[in-house]
Amino acid sequence: MPEVIFPGPEGRLEGRYHPQKAKDAPIAIILHPHPQFGGTMNNRVVYNLHYAFHKIGFTVLRFNFRGVGRSQGEYDQGIGELSDAASALDYLQAMNPNSKHCWVAGFSFGAWIGMQLLMRRPEITGFISVSPPANMYDFSFLAPCPASGLVINGASDRVAKPQDTRILVDKLHEQKGITITHQEVEGAGHFFEDPHMDPMIESVQTYVRRRLTESSR
Structure with missing residues (x-):
């Protein structure tokens, strides 16, 4: 897989x-957990999400937020990280101008950034929010949430x-015109340690495949 700068x-x-070889393949960016708590693009959840999307037929980009790995800059409380995500999406779109579908997937802190990106970019047609930290960050900006997606924890x-995630999902359920699917993986912790990773990834793939099938009808 090519390293890119x-x-x-x-x-x-x-x-x-x-x-992907197909020029009109859907595109997805994957966002990693908190940079100040060891989050990188090589986090296991992020890595597995990346390959899950690629297996379905997406052209995929994951990247390190500013100050992580070889990415330049310093941690910026989520404000700069949102700008990083927007730049990543710009890059991905420039490389794939014929793509018909655009998705964002984020894990933990990355889920919070992903949902903010969703509000700014109307071309995003679906999202995956894994372990969204609704107890730590304010998600009230999702008013209204502009696209349907899967919240999984x-x-x-x-x-x-989990109770904070359920409250977040209940609020999103009240909004018209979108469908929020919520799944909880029994016995799984925040990082989906084995044996819980595979069931989570399978749920994501099933959901994304269903959405793509529905949109092609």
């Missing part, structure tokens, strides 16, 4: 880019409490 707001950003998550 592309321009970000604070200098270069480092990523892994995995194209571990039923035994001690970092992003």
Whole structure:
């Protein structure tokens, strides 16, 4: 998988880019967890999400936020990281101008950034939000949430409490014109340690495949 360096707001950003042969393949960016708590694009959840999307037929980009790995800049409380995500999407779209579908997937802190990106970019047609930290960050900007998506979390998550995720999902359910699918993986913690990774990834793939089938009708 090619390593790529592309321009970000604070200098270069480092990523892994995995194209499809089809010129009109759907595209997805994958966003990693908190940079100050060891989050990188090589996090296991992020890595597995990347390959899950590629297996379905997406051209995929995951990257390191500013200050992580070879990406330049410093941690910026989520504000700069959102700008990084927008730059990553710009790069991915420039490389794939014929793509008909655009998705964003994020894990933990990356889920929070992904949902903000969703609000700014109307071309995003679907999202995957894994272990969204609704107990740590304000998600009230999702008013209204502009696209349908999947929220998936571990039923035994001690970092992003399941009850807070349920409250977030209940609020999103009240909005018209979109469908929020919510799944809890029984016994799974925040990081979906084995044996819970495979069931989570299978749920994501099933959901994304169904959405693509529906949109092609």
